[in-house]
Amino acid sequence: MSLHFAKVLIARRATTFGKVDFSEIIDLLAIYFCLTIIFKMTRIKLTFIVYGDMFDIDEFSKIINISPTEFAYKGDKLKFRVSTDTFWKYSFKDIISLYVEDSLKPLEKIVTPRIEEIASFMQKNNLKSIMRFKVETNKEPAPAIAFESNTINLLSKLNSSIDLDLYIYD
Known part of the structure; x- marks a missing residue:
C-alpha cells in the first residue's frame, strides 16, 4: 500500500455519504502513520x-x-x-x-x-x-x-x- 493510496482511502472514508465513522478513520490514520514510518526508514x-x-x-x-x-x-x-x-x-x-x-x-x-x-x-x-x-x-x-x-x-x-x-x- 502506498502513502498516496492511504491518503486517498482516508479522504474517501471520511466523506462517504456525509457519514463519518471515527473508529475507521482512527484505524486508517494508524495505518497511514505506520506506512509513513516504514517508507522513511533506512x-x-x-x-x-x-x-x-x-x-x-x-x-x-x-x-x-x-x-x-x-x-x-x-x-x-x-x-x-x-x-x-x-x-x-x-x-x-x-x-x-x-x-x-x-x-x-x-x-x-x-x-x-x-x-x-x-x-x-x-x-x-x-x-x-x-x-x-x-x-x-x-x-x-x-x-x-x-x-x-x-x-x-x-x-x-x-x-x-x-x-x-x-x-x-x-
Whole structure:
C-alpha cells in the first residue's frame, strides 16, 4: 500500500455519504502513520563476498554451512564481463534499521560458531572478503555508521574490507 493510496482511502472514508465513522478513520490514520514510518526508514542490505585466485566453492559452502546466492570461478563468463577472481557471494535480506551494524547480525550468527575453520580455510587459500553494505535512506533521520570492536575483530578474522554505498532520497 502506498502513502498516496492511504491518503486517498482516508479522504474517501471520511466523506462517504456525509457519514463519518471515527473508529475507521482512527484505524486508517494508524495505518497511514505506520506506512509513513516504514517508507522513511533506512533500508540496509548486506552482501558478504569471499574472493581469491582459485578455491573450492563447494568446500567453502560446507564450512560456512550456507549456499551462495551467486558464485563464479576465475575465467567464468558473467553477464557483462569475465570473472577475474573466483568468488562466493551471499546476499542477505534487507533490514530496516537506523544502525548499519544491525545488518551484520545474521552473518555473525552464521560465521561465529565456525570462525576458526573459516579463517583457516581463507588463510590457506589466500582469500579476502568484503562486506558490501547498500544503505538507502532519506535525509532525516541519518543512519548511524559505526562498528563495535567485536565487529572489527570479526572483520579482521575474515580478512575483510568494508564497502558502503549510501543512497539518500528526498
